[in-house]
Amino acid sequence: MQQIPIMLAKAGMVLAKDVFRGGVPAGMPICGKDTVLTDALITRLDQMDVQTVYVDGHPVWEEGGQSIEEMLQALDKRFEKCREEPLNSMLYDIYKAHLTKSMGGEGGR
Amino acid sequence: MEDKRGELKKIIMDTKTLPTLPGVINKLNALSNNDKASVQEMAKIVSSDQVLSARILRLANSPSYGFYRVSTISNAMILLGVNVVKSLALSSSIFAIMEKNSVGLWEHSLGVGVAANLLARKLELPECEEIATAALLHDIGKVLVSLKCSEAEQEVLKLVRDRQIYMIEAERDIIDTDHAEIGGWLSKSWFLPEKLSEPISFHHDVIKSDNHRIKTSVVHIADVLIKASGFGNSGDSFVPVIQKVAWDTLKLNEQILAELVAEIEDKLVEVKNFSLEMMGE
Numbered sequence: 001m002q003q004i005p006i007m008l009a010k011a012g013m014v015l016a017k018d019v020f021r022g023g024v025p026a027g028m029p030i031c032g033k034d035t036v037l038t039d040a041l042i043t044r045l046d047q048m049d050v051q052t053v054y055v056d057g058h059p060v061w062e063e064g065g066q067s068i069e070e071m072l073q074a075l076d077k078r079f080e081k082c083r084e085e086p087l088n089s090m091l092y093d094i095y096k097a098h099l100t101k102s103m104g105g106e107g108g109r
Numbered sequence: 110m111e112d113k114r115g116e117l118k119k120i121i122m123d124t125k126t127l128p129t130l131p132g133v134i135n136k137l138n139a140l141s142n143n144d145k146a147s148v149q150e151m152a153k154i155v156s157s158d159q160v161l162s163a164r165i166l167r168l169a170n171s172p173s174y175g176f177y178r179v180s181t182i183s184n185a186m187i188l189l190g191v192n193v194v195k196s197l198a199l200s201s202s203i204f205a206i207m208e209k210n211s212v213g214l215w216e217h218s219l220g221v222g223v224a225a226n227l228l229a230r231k232l233e234l235p236e237c238e239e240i241a242t243a244a245l246l247h248d249i250g251k252v253l254v255s256l257k258c259s260e261a262e263q264e265v266l267k268l269v270r271d272r273q274i275y276m277i278e279a280e281r282d283i284i285d286t287d288h289a290e291i292g293g294w295l296s297k298s299w300f301l302p303e304k305l306s307e308p309i310s311f312h313h314d315v316i317k318s319d320n321h322r323i324k325t326s327v328v329h330i331a332d333v334l335i336k337a338s339g340f341g342n343s344g345d346s347f348v349p350v351i352q353k354v355a356w357d358t359l360k361l362n363e364q365i366l367a368e369l370v371a372e373i374e375d376k377l378v379e380v381k382n383f384s385l386e387m388m389g390e
Contacts, residue, residue: 075337078339078347081275087350088348091334091370092337094363094370098367
C-alpha cells in the first residue's frame with residue numbers, strides 16, 4: 001500500500017482504502033477500497049478536494065525512496081543477530097514476503 | 110559502578126518535568142478551544158505523545174487526587190478536566206527543546222503503541238487501551254537518559270556503533286542499569302499502576318513479569334515487530350530475539366503473525382504521515 005498525491009494517480013491503479021470527501025474520514029464516503037481508478041474518477045476525486053489516495057502496491061517511486069533490493073538488504077542487516085532463532089527466522093520470512101509483495105505485488109508498476 | 114547507579118537513580122527520582130513535542134501541544138490547544146471536541150478526540154492526540162501521556166497519568170494518579178489508579182488517557186482526562194490537561198500541555202511546551210535525535214525514538218514509541226494495540230485487539234485481550242499506553246511509554250527510560258545524562262547516552266550510542274551490540278547491553282556496560290529499569294523507577298515514583306509499570310520494566314525480560322505477563326508480552330512482541338519493520342529509530346539497529354515465554358503466553362502462531370505484520374505495515378503508512386505532519390508544525 002502506498003499513499004500518493006491525486007495528481008500522480010493513474011487509471012488502472014486500485015484503491016487500498018476508502019476515500020472520503022475532503023480527504024477526512026468525517027467527510028462523505030465517495031468510493032470504496034478495491035475500486036479500480038479511471039481518468040473520469042480521478043478528475044471527480046480531484047474536484048471533491050481529495051488530495052491523496054492509498055493505492056495497492058508501490059506504483060510511484062518517490063525521491064529518496066528505497067528500491068526493493070535496498071529494503072531487503074536493510075532487513076537482512078536488522079535480523080543479523082537473530083536469524084538463527086526459529087521464531088525470529090519465521091518473522092524474517094514473513095517480512096521478506098510482505099516487502100516483496102508490497103513493492104512488486106498487484107497494482108505495482 | 111554502584112555509585113553511578115545510585116547517582117542515576119537519584120537523578121531520575123528527582124525528575125519533576127519532562128520534555129514533550131510542541132506539535133502535539135498545538136493540536137491539543139486548537140482542539141480544546143473547540144466546544145465540539147470530545148474527550149476521546151483529545152485523548153487520541155495526547156496518546157500520540159509519550160511524555161504528555163505520562164505527565165497526565167502521573168497527575169491523575171498522584172496521591173493528592175486520592176482516586177483509584179487510573180490507567181487510560183481518556184479516564185485521566187475526564188478525571189482531571191479539560192482545563193487541567195490544557196494547562197499541563199501548555200506548561201510542557203516550555204520543553205520544546207526536544208532535540209532532533211529524539212524524533213526517531215518518538216516514532217519508534219508511536220509505532221510500538223500502534224502495534225501493541227493491533228495485537229491486543231487481534232487476540233481480543235481486555236484493556237487494549239492500557240496495553241497501548243504501556244507500549245507508548247515503554248522506552249520512557251531512554252528519554253530520561255537522553256535528558257538527564259546526555260554524556261552517558263553518547264557513550265552508550267558509541268558503544269552500540271563500535272561493537273555492534275544491542276543497546277541494552279551497552280547501557281548495562283556503561284551505566285550499570287538499563288532503560289527498562291530506569292523506566293520502572295520512574296513509573297514507581299509517579300505512582301503509575303502496575304499494569305503500566307510492569308510492561309515498562311520488563312519488556313526486555315518478560316519472565317520477570319508476574320502479575321501482568323500478558324501485557325508485558327504484548328509490549329515485548331510489539332517492540333520486536335517495530336524493530337523488524339525498521340520504523341522509527343529506537344537506538345537499536347538489530348531486532349531482539351523473540352522471547353519464547355512471551356510467544357507462549359500469547360499463544361501466537363505463524364498465521365496470526367503474518368496477518369499482524371500486514372495490518373501493522375498498513376497502519377504505519379498513516380502513522381508516518383501523522384508524524385511528518387507533527388514535525389512540520
